[in-house]
Amino acid sequence: MTRSYSHETTMTDEHHTHDARDARRTTPAVAAGGGLRADGGEKTADGLRTDGGGADAPRPPVVVKIGGARAVDPEGATGDIATLVDRGRDVVVVHGGSTAVDDTLDALGEEPTYVETPGGVVGRFTDERTMEVFSMVLPGKLNTDLTAALRGTGVDALGLSGVDGGLLTGPRKSAVRVVEDGKKKIKRGDHSGKITDVNADLLETLLGDGYTPVVTVPMLADDGVAVNADADRAAAAVAGALGAELVVLTDVEGVYADPDDPSTLIGSVATPEEFDGLKNAADGFMRKKVMAAEEALTAGAPTIVVASANADAPITAALAGSGTHVAASAVATDDGESTDAEGEATG
Numbered sequence: 001m002t003r004s005y006s007h008e009t010t011m012t013d014e015h016h017t018h019d020a021r022d023a024r025r026t027t028p029a030v031a032a033g034g035g036l037r038a039d040g041g042e043k044t045a046d047g048l049r050t051d052g053g054g055a056d057a058p059r060p061p062v063v064v065k066i067g068g069a070r071a072v073d074p075e076g077a078t079g080d081i082a083t084l085v086d087r088g089r090d091v092v093v094v095h096g097g098s099t100a101v102d103d104t105l106d107a108l109g110e111e112p113t114y115v116e117t118p119g120g121v122v123g124r125f126t127d128e129r130t131m132e133v134f135s136m137v138l139p140g141k142l143n144t145d146l147t148a149a150l151r152g153t154g155v156d157a158l159g160l161s162g163v164d165g166g167l168l169t170g171p172r173k174s175a176v177r178v179v180e181d182g183k184k185k186i187k188r189g190d191h192s193g194k195i196t197d198v199n200a201d202l203l204e205t206l207l208g209d210g211y212t213p214v215v216t217v218p219m220l221a222d223d224g225v226a227v228n229a230d231a232d233r234a235a236a237a238v239a240g241a242l243g244a245e246l247v248v249l250t251d252v253e254g255v256y257a258d259p260d261d262p263s264t265l266i267g268s269v270a271t272p273e274e275f276d277g278l279k280n281a282a283d284g285f286m287r288k289k290v291m292a293a294e295e296a297l298t299a300g301a302p303t304i305v306v307a308s309a310n311a312d313a314p315i316t317a318a319l320a321g322s323g324t325h326v327a328a329s330a331v332a333t334d335d336g337e338s339t340d341a342e343g344e345a346t347g
Helices: 075-086 098-107 128-152 200-208 231-242 272-281 286-299 314-320
Strands: 062-066 091-095 113-116 122-125 157-161 168-170 175-180 183-188 212-216 219-221 245-250 303-308 324-327
Touching: 062 075, 062 231, 062 314, 075 091, 075 128, 075 314, 091 128, 091 231, 098 128, 113 175, 122 175, 122 286, 128 157, 128 212, 168 231, 200 212, 200 231, 212 231, 231 245, 231 286, 245 286, 245 314, 272 286, 272 324, 286 303, 286 324, 303 314
Parallel strands: 062 091, 062 245, 091 212, 157 212, 168 219, 245 303
Antiparallel strands: 113 122, 175 183, 303 324
């Protein structure tokens, strides 16, 4: 069964059944949007409880989005994922691959096309040739390499694209709104889509059996064709469907009030007014991550963190407070502005 992640979803508090392969994992699932318990307990650096509930206290899964920028080193994240999994945390990994795609296009003598939407989001325009490269690079080389790296740390990782098992599905786009030379235009192209449904049952089954899913695009369009989708928004869709905390790892410490000044890091965002300030501060590719944060929180994720992939134990550090933390209370639940066609880049 698939779940639409663009609306509030619910999950039952069913306990996963773990087999002898991975008996250390005993964490039950929690309700979507339920978040951590507000009973006065505290979290340790890796998000575990210190209120007497111990490692068996209900905690949401963690969706970790590993960026594809050249400056992002995934090695620290893979070791940290192994630590979290060993301590009983359910983890789903989502990755992009923008740099590897650009490098492959360059090697083939092709030039990548980037566009800016009216909302200021910079994204990749996907034509037929670029889609072929995406299919080779992301679910092929990058997903295989990351899955192998995680397995090398002892994690029972299992690689998936959004096509596998109908994991990520939705309508195909026929065009994207762009700004060229200061003018708004419609750029035609049907090799990208909008994720509206996630096969959460598949992910929960894998987590329950002790696997750590490693997910990447493409997604499966409603006409049965594989198309591109933005990796940040794919991670948001997964986090919303699972009611998971979302940690977006990138090549900077978080969102800066002044994009050129790391000392202006925005540490926490808890109100709609503060979220408006966050959106105004986000620049370039960071706008996609803020957009993804809004989609994840609206769909049921309890919190989202944008943090550096290059920190020591980057996920543990993010869960403990580093980076930019956005709470669900920051996103209004009434009619929000649609984000259709606001970006297609895989990052």
